[in-house]
Amino acid sequence: MEKLLLSKGYQLGNTIGEGTYSKVKEAYCRDQQRKVAIKIINRQTVPKDFIHKFLPRELQIVQNLDHKNIIKVHEIWESDDGKICIIMELAEGGDVLEHIKKEGPLPEELAKTLFRQLVAAIRYCHDCGIAHRDLKCENTLLDKSFNVKLADFGFAKNFRTGTAELSKTFCGSTAYAAPEVLQGVPHESIKSDIWSMGIVLYIMLCGHLPFDDSNIPKMLWLQQNGVAFPQHLELSRECRDLVGRLLEPDCSLRPPIQEVCFHPWLSDSQ
Incomplete structure (x- = not known):
């Protein structure tokens, strides 16, 4: 693999991330004289379901994404021994x-700046008919100017815009999963994305998860009873309101991304 990368002008560096079925390494691109990230997926060691279902989706989706708050994919190729390399923008x-x-935890104003960028990235995805399905703090990357770069579309899925297309697949991390996903009922993936965004925002503000994910039945009960903030935390009413709307257990009442964009907390200053 290293020889192939070198022949294409990439010098491999340290591993900067590991997913369930992939490894991400830093590399230096000699031709463009810049650092990049390379996601390496080995066809030989991942489940057949992933190879046939999730991987083709990811490769098709990431090549067409073009938004300033989403990691840019430069090129994709495969080695003779079945290793797929996705060459991407590096979030330093x-x-x-x-x-x-x-x-x-982030000060409220900084959380607002970053979350507004995440909202813009998700709005772009949803408007393009793409549900991310694995939104979490670990996939919300930052560039050297401290701007959000959404990453990892390994569980992403296309849907027909304007339709309530339902999914039964459990994707992503339990701690960020919406109640309907944990319960295994057919659900709209874009509404589940909204819930996961609420978890991300809560962690930005509080520094910890809103619901303990070590006991799933208890977690489901806590989710139904609404989110609570640490008593010492001083947050604006608008901020608390948005978190509560995003973490609405009834998915039919959870706002779509277009509505989230115009929430008073996010639209009060641009």
Whole structure:
């Protein structure tokens, strides 16, 4: 693999991320004289279901994405021994979770700036008929200017815009999963994305998960009873209201992304 990458002008560096079925390495592109990220997926070691169902979707989706708050894919190729390489823009600021672990929760105004960018990325996806289905702090990356770059479309799915297309697939992380996903009922993936965004925003503001995911039945009960904020945390009424709307357990009452964009907390300053 390293020889192939070198022959194409890429010098491999450190591993900067590992997914369930992939590894992401930093690399230097000699031709363009810049650092990139390379996601490597080995066909030989991943489940057949992933190869036939999820991987073709990811490869098709990421090649067509073009938004300033989404990681840009430069090229995709496959080696003779079945390793797929996705050459991507490098987010040098790491991910939001790493930042929070180092620096603590974000001040409300900074959380607003970053979350507004995440909302823009998801609106673009949903308008293009793409549900992300694995939104979490680890997939919300930051560039060196501290701008959001949404990553990892490994579980993403196309849907027909304007239709309530239902999915039964469990995707993503339990801690970020909407109640309807955890319950295994047919659901709209775009509404589940909205819930996951609520978890991301809560973690940005509070520095921890809103619901303990170590006990799923208890977690479902807590989700139905609404989100609670740490008592010491001073947050604006509009901010608390948006988190509550995003983490609405009844998915029929959860706002679509177009509505989220115009929430008072996000639209009060541009």
